[in-house]
């Protein structure tokens with residue numbers, strides 16, 4: 001239900017256009033596929049992915065000897081689900097959070113994508129599952145970032161480990177890990193800086209933060225989640241490529257899906273980057289964060 005609500009814009013635009021196409025064409029011909037291609041590209045599915053999808057659709061239509069456009073619609077959703085699910089590893093969208101250990105989740109991504117909000121929402125979700133959570137204010141660079149995380153901490157009812165603005169993020173992380181160990185919390189969620197002005201410095205900073213965590217807790221961080229803003233389309237793809245080149249990103253959080261008609265970006269990311277989309281943001285409220293599920297997503301779009 002949450003998926004359906006959050007995807008209203010994409011559904012109205014993308015699925016609406018597909019439905020319109022299906023009703024206008026009786027027969028499945030080359031022109032039909034050309035129009036379908038345009039609709040998919042318009043939904044930010046990504047050119048490479050669209051080409052593959054159209055090829056597969058054509059083969060399937062031939063194989064099953066499908067003539068009727070209505071029937072093609074269900075093949076489209078089947079194929080979309082297949083692509084979304086990817087291989088075994090990618091289809092596992094559950095966070096690597098286990099009992100009986102301190103789990104560390106590191107959040108990376110550029111300013112404004114919804115990192116802080118996602119940390120707040122995830123803290124709320126985990127608390128709801130009975131887990132104890134601590135937040136680390138690792139963005140010591142952006143003015144107001146620490147306060148913003150504290151606001152979420154209060155809202156959700158979890159503590160924030162912080163230092164003053166401008167302090168060394170690696171030192172904040174060290175403190176946070178010690179506090180998490182001493183308090184025996186289940187999950188430590190770590191914010192990081194997202195300034196884009198100096199990418200090399202930012203990447204170095206993230207590496208240092210990661211090293212501190214690794215040194216204090218063998219096997220950690222257990223997740224490195226890259227947060228991307230779905231409304232920025234191909235920009236999000238570029239960011240994903242940049243971050244994944246320098247950091248071992250274990251999963252993607254795609255935010256603001258509710259604010260875009262171009263929800264096809266999920267498909268492009270999955271298909272072109274081989275990094276699973278693990279969580280999606282479907283609104284600004286505490287409850288508007290969902291574990292990604294390919295079938296729910298595709299069927300939420302079409303039905």
Ligand code: GDP
Nearest residue numbers: 111112113114115116117255256281282283284
């Ligand atoms: P940060 O700079 O990456 O920490 O980004 P913030 O967490 O401050 O988020 C930037 C803005 O995006 C805020 O106004 C959030 O309320 C908004 N936002 C974050 N996630 C979502 C989402 O899933 N949907 C919508 N509609 N807005 C979101």
